[in-house]
Structure formats: structure tokens, C-alpha cells
Amino acid sequence: MATRVVVVGSGIAGLTTALDLAARPGVEVTLVAKARLDQSNTAMAQGGVAVVTAPTDTVASHVADTVAAGAGLCDVDAAEVLCASGPIAVGALIRRGVRFDRAGEGLALGLEAAHSRERIVHAGGDATGSAIASALIDRLDDSGVVVRENTTVLDVVVERGRAVGVRLLGDEVLVADVVVLATGGAGQLFPFTTNPAVATADGVAIALRAGAVLADLEFHQFHPTSLATPGNHLVSEAVRGEGAVLVDADGRRFMTDVHPDAELAPRDVVARGIAEQMARQGGVPVRLDATGLGARFLASRFPTIDAVVRSQGLDWAREPIQVAPAAHYVMGGVRTDLWGRTSVPGLFAVGEVACTGLHGANRLASNSLLEGAVFGYRVAEAILGGAPAGSFGEAWAPRLVVAVGGGDEAFGRSDLQHLMWSAAGLSRDHAGLREAARVFARWAAPAPTDAKSAEDANLLVVARAVVASALARTESRGGHFRRDFPQSDPGSAVHSTLVGAPHA
Template identity: 45%
Template sequence: MTALAGRLAAPAPGWTARADAVVVGSGIAGLTAALELRTRVPRVLLVTKDRLVSGSTVWAQGGIAAALDPADSPEAHLRDTLVAGVGLCDPRAVEVLVTEGPARVRELVARGAVFDTEPDGTLSLTREGGHHADRVAHAGGDATGAEISRALVAQLAAVRADPGIEVIEHALVLDVLTAAPGRDGRPGPVCGVTLHVIGEGSRDGVGAVLAPAVVLATGGIGQVFRSSTNPVQATGDGLAAALRAGAAVGDVEFVQFHPTVLWLGAGVKGQLALISEAVRGEGAHLVDVDGHRFLTGVHPLAELAPRDVVAKAIVRQMARTGADHVLLDARHLGADRIRRRFPTIGARLAEHGLDLATDLVPVAPAQHYHSGGVVTDLVGRSTLPGLYAVGEVACTGVHGANRLASNSLLEGLVFAHRAAHDIAHRVETGALRPAEPVERPGPEALVAGAARSRVQRIATDGPGVLRSAAGLAAAERALAGIRTDAHRAVEGGERPVADPQVAEWETTNVHQVATVLTATAATRRETRGGHLRSDHPDRDDARWLVRVEATRTPDGELVQRRVPQD
């Protein structure tokens, strides 16, 4: 039996704050939710792990997809998204995304985001993998996320004096607080969060924010793996906290490994440089180490096939050639065009002595995006009353088995807007009410920070790019062998190996996410989207046209169920 603790080992809160809603995270989803809530409920508190300008949004290069061209349509965007999701998208969620998306992008422009334009003043739109139309708006060439983040942070800074909103930076959210359980023993409604303010924050140490609505916008799980394009903050905090609180998570096994991440050698760790899909959108090719293009015979869109198709083709080509990378060839695009369109990528490559205009750039797949997350409905509600999730931490059904390029920023924007409006309505009508938290029964968990590299190695070798029953079983055993009570003295009176603090809390989250990822990857016995099983290499619609959902029961057991997809 796979078991998970229901809370982190942490000191009791030393201070308390109250709000109508607390938003956790300051990417496009968190900032949008906070700004929308600010004028609709009396008091909002925004918590971010680092500074407001940190997080995954700022690293987004390619752009934000929406049917903004008169020659395009939401229906065409919907078709491309459904194809990329390989049968597991929720069509209702995708319809929401593509129909509301253009208006939300225009609102983003009204909030001050400056996108690249054509000489006539219209938005400059490009194409990325899986899209059959030019519908990706970008800023600064390849600095879209940074510009969106700048604009939203500026909007928030303009209202920082408003007593209706408080921002706490440098704060790690520990656990979602829940009220007294119901007759079935499951946790009661959400009533806030505990958090630890790190060093430079506006409050000190562990505290509690009590609120009838909690919005998780904590981003992805990249640090579960040995290498990723995600920032160091992406330790799966929101996903793990939701799971501990009793919320359902879904599609966890679908991890998108970006096809073209700068390859710097097998021993490189940490955040890796992404070579945006937009480079291939402009016409760059992928060739193997012998100089042969290999995607033209794999998919009609060749290098612009959906990301899972390209990543799998690269893995297979590396196996055929015995190489640990392939090569991205953009030399034929011309130096002026490359430097105008991709200044950020160019600067990062220059740090390693590479130039897109003159060099073949070594690339290989690496963890990039998590298509699964906390299961939500069309307004961001999780299965736990009062708990919402938006952005990468959520499983809205938009992405299915594989995210379509540049749909992530749009998803965060659209569903954060919807969640904020739903919360405001429910607070106003009294459907969301303050409640007092109670401690969830069962053991608490703490994994030593020193164990993180071990967890990352296990996740990379088990539920990494290429999975198998044997590899996943080995990963499950190895994860189960990692001590989760490092704060307690062992038998014989020896001192604990770790104290409750940031590195340990993050590592505990990484361990719990790796555990549920391994379990769900073992359950799905087929290959689909971001889930590649070497022992089950084919897609199996007869048995696996389902969402695998996982929930922690009150006694700590991780249980899974299959939810058929329409």
C-alpha cells in the first residue's frame, strides 16, 4: 500500500491573518486571480514563494495562443488542442479556453502588456508545434512571459496601498487547513493555509492565514526531476498540499518533456536552458548526429508536430544513433532574423559559446510542463470545498495527455479569471464561510533535505522520459525506502537527522509528488501523450480512454480510480 502523511511536520503557527481569499503563487494565474478578486471581495492575501516577479511565467519564451487573427477561429484552436491532448482533453474545458481566450488576451493588453506588432499595428502572430494557424502572440521576440509578468506585477504594485489586499513575499505554503471532517471521515471545507515566511518576508516564521477560499497557483513539479526547464521554486508544493488535504489529483502521469532543451552533458543538474518551439515555428529543423532530418517521415507537420510526438521521435533517434542528443539547425534562417526574433535565447546560448545563426545546437528532451494536477471543474473548484487551483498546478482537462504549445499561459489567464469571479459570488452569497481548522489525524511527514538528489534520481530513472513496469516498480520501492520522519529520533535515542525548515519541507513535497507520479504512471499501461511506456508502446483507447485520479484517504492510503472521458 502506498501511504502519504496528511500534514508536514512544522511548528505551531505563531501568528494569524484573516482574509476572504488567499492566493498562493504569483505567476500569470496567481496575479490574475488576485487582481480580479481585489475589487470583488473585501480582503485578499497573495502569498508568493520568492518575489512577485519570480516563478515559471517569467521564463515562458514562445507566447500565448489565442484565435486573434480574423482568418483563425476558436473552433480551429479547439481542434488543434484536442488533437494534441490525444483523446483525454475535456472538450467543455477546451471550449471555455478557446472562446474566452481572445477576450482575456485583449484584457491583458489593456493591463499594460506590450506584445510584438506588425508595421500596421496588428499583433504579430506566429505558429508553434501542433497549431495549424498563426495564433501565438509574443513579446520581446522570445520574452513573452517576462513581459506578461512585468505588466501584471505593475498592476499589483499600483494598488499595494489598498487595504483590501496584502502581499507576502518569500513565503512557502506548508499545508492547506481544513475544518472538522464529515461523517465519512473525509476532511471538511478548506479554511486557510499555514505558511513559513523566509527571511525577508513581511511576517516572521510559521503563521496561518484563515480564509474560506484558497487559490493554489503554485506552478509545476520540475524539481522532482534531476534536470528541468523549471525554476528552483517548482517543488510541487501546491499539488502535495492539496493531496495531503484530501483533494483529488488527476492526469499526474502526463509530464511533458520539452523536445529541445539545451544539452550540456549527462551530468548537468538544475534548471536547463529551453530552446523555444518558436524557433522550429520559424523554420528550424532537427537533425540527428549524422546530419539527417528524421521527423519528416514521422508526422505530417514534421518538426511542428505536437511536443510528445517530437520528444518520442528524438528519444528513438538517439537510441538508433547511440547518441545522447540531437541537433537543432536554424542556420538557414539568417543571422538578422534570428537575433531580432530570439534575443533571449541568443543571450543564453552565447553563455555557452553557441550561436543559432552559425552553430548546430545540441538538444535533448527534458522535463518542462506538468499536464496533470489538482482536479478542478470549469471555474477552478477542486473536489475539496473552498479549494481552487489555477494554472499549471490544476488539472482542468484542457491539456489531456499533452499540452498544446502556448496554451499554458492562456489556461492560467482564463481559469484564474473564472475562479476569481466564482469565489466572489460565493463569498457574497454566503456559500463560502469562514471555519475553524482542525488538525488532520495521522502522522506528519518530514524528509531530510539531503535526500532530495536521491529522490530526483529515482524520479528521473523511474517515471522519467521512458518508463517501464520494472523501472516504476523499482522507483516505488526506492521511494518507500526513504525515511519520512526525519524529525524524530530513531530507536536507541539518536538525534533526528533533520529539523522542520524550508529544504526539508520542499523535499517532502518533492517526495510525495514523485510517489503519486510513480503510482499513476505504473497504473496506465499504454503509451499516450506525455506518458511513454517501453513495455506498452501503443495507445490503447479500448481500456485507457480514462483519467486516472488519485486521492489520499483519511488513513493515509493513496487510492486511484479511473474516470471515463467523454
């Protein structure tokens, strides 16, 4: 009898999982995408894939950089799995048609913040994610994977404690032996984000309602440099890696006063440094000065960014461009083991929606695409019986309970986003978080009558969980900064965990 698998999400994690499963006999795979297949965080990713390929680099160095960026909360075993498996995963991407940029006989390598070596492979200059997504989507044609685009998953169907399928908008049920959540991020919790419109925290909310354990939702990474224009288009960290610097309204380079690594400090440090400088200059965005790199280099190395910048009437080869932080990546998510298994039998999670502990409190740049490729393969292996038995252990037992229902007031998405930005954005405190929690408790999740109402319901559930997690962590660490607890507490270097309840 065939194993029926439903994979929800069409980024690198979902596509890798689906393709690897479909290549095995006796597996029937259905891939469900909320919008078009190419609408994902993966397709928008610019910088590249962090992987050890140079003879001067080592897996141990990549692990050390990952752990250091994670601010004391990385799962070292997860980091070792990621970094050691990286070259194999990138090789698989190349075999599936991804054409990474080359330098001579080898792959071209870039440098990004908090990396001790040049190890970022890229494609199309700054179009790495698009190149990966296109290549993997092309592979679906002859794979046998059944594709359902423009299809909204409302919930996982759980019977006798096990996931047995998914319920779609319109009440259709896709029956499955295994469900894989690969739904990506949660940037739409905030009004300013580099994420696409589809990044509405769906998988986290779906898992919460299914009874799965979540972890580390207070750790949200805000990318330091998005264009300070509508749309918050990402300006890749690789631009700073190539030598661009951040300057204030007077043209003074200010990050040298914030951290020894200046513009290449960990992302949370740079983002807060920019926010603090913006506050000092009345909210005016800071500027990214790439003029020293030259027009020809900018156009060839960063063609996507160059086109966007110039489409807005700016010439970044001649004058600095205004940038500001924007929500980018959530380190937490559905708690999984190193094979993607959640606390609900039959339910797996992979990619940004999952939390293995790999990223700790602050993801190392360009580890996200690699995570999708590495752990997508591992999820497929686990589903096929190729993974050892595992256990979550006491360290991951749920400590918080958050309401997935309750409230009777209608709300607008913009209201939720702006409240999240002010109360749970780059910096937080008890008063702001407590007030946000009170407001969210009053609001009622809309009935899912269409895709947008389903998304709004998911955003509310996850907003409650983020605020609860942020309130419980009375310290500052990585992407979580408390104005009222500005220092890290060594005794608090533990993962936050929570589950849902109808009324908490």
C-alpha cells in the same frame, strides 16, 4: 464582512486571480510567494499565448487543435471555455500593460507545433512570460493586494471539511475564507528541466495532504528542445515554427522519418523522437539547425535565447546547437471543475497546479499562459458568487490511494530526481515503476524546518503519486509512454484520479 482570500503563487494564474478579486469591493486578498514575485514558470515562458485574433482563424480550429494534441483525453468543454475566452483574456492583459509584439496594425503571430494556424502572440520576441509577469506585478502596487514574498506555505488548514487558511513555515497561520493554489509546476521532480528552482510540486502535495482529489499525474510533458548544457535553458518551439530543423550527429534531418509533421509534431512525439535518436548515437544530443534563419532574424525574433546561446560561446546562426528533452509541464494536478473548485470546499486551484482536463494527455503549445489568464478570471468569479453550482460527477471519483506518510530512510533530492528520470521519464515500464514505488515507500519526508526541507517533502509525496498513476495506466497515451504497453487502448481513455492517505 469582507471575504478574505489567500492566493498562493505569483505566476499569471495567481496574479490574475488576485488582481481580479482585489478590484471588487469587500474582498481582502493576500498573495503569498515562496520566493520573489518574479520567480515563476510564467516569467520564464518564451513562446507566447495561443489565441484567435486573425480573421482567417476560428475558435473551433483552436479547440480542434487542443483536442487533437490531448490524445483522446481532453475535456472538450474545458477546451471550448479556454479558446472562446482567449481574446477577452488577452485584451485584459493588454489593458494591464502587456505590450505584445505587433505587425502593422495587428498583433504579430507565430506558429508552433500542432497548431493549424499562426495564432501565437508574443512579447519581446521570446520574452512573453517575462513581459506578462512584469506588467501584472506592476499592477499589484495600487491594487490593495497584500504581498508576502519569500514565504513558504506548508499546508492548507482544514476544519470540518473546509479550507479555512494556510499554515506557513514557522507555524504562522493566515486565516482565510478561501484559499487559491496557483503554485505552478513540478519540473524539479527531474534532474533535467526547463522549470525554475521553485517548481517543486508544492501545490499538488499541499492539496493531497488536505484531502483533495488529484488527476492525471502520469502525464508529464518533456519539452523536446532544451540546450544540452547545465541549466537546460529552453529553446522555444517557436524556433522550429520559424523553420529550424532537428538533425542527428551526422547532420541528417531525422524527424521526417518519425511523423508527417516532423519538427512540428506534438511535443511528446518530438521529444521521444529525439530521445530515440540520442540512444542510437550513444547518448550524444541531437542538434537544432537554425542557421537558415540568419543572425539578424535570430537576434530580433529570439533575443533571450540568442543571448543565452552566445553567452555559452555558441553561434547558432553559423552552426547547429545541441539540444535534448527536459521536463517542462505537468498536464495533471489538483482536480478542479471549470471554475477552479476542488473537491475540498473553500479550496480552489488554477494554472499548472490544476487539472480541469483541458490539456488531456499532452498540452498544446502556448495554451498554458492562456489557461492562467482565462481560469484566473473564472476562479475570481466563482469566489464572488458568479459561477453556477457544479458537481464533479462519477467520472472524477478517486480510483487510487497514495501514501502521504510512511518510510524511515533519509534521501537526497538528487537521488529522487534521477530515479524519477530513469523510472518515470520519457518512457516507463512496470519493472522500473514498481522498483521506484518500493524505494519511495522506504523514504521518509523530512520535517519542514526550512524551505528546502519543505520542498523535498513535497517532491517525495508527488513522486509517489506520479509513479502510482503511471503504474495504473497500462497503455501509452500522450506524455505517458509505456515500453511494455506501447499502444493506446481506447478503453483506457479515462482520467486517472487519486487521493492521499497516511499509509496506503
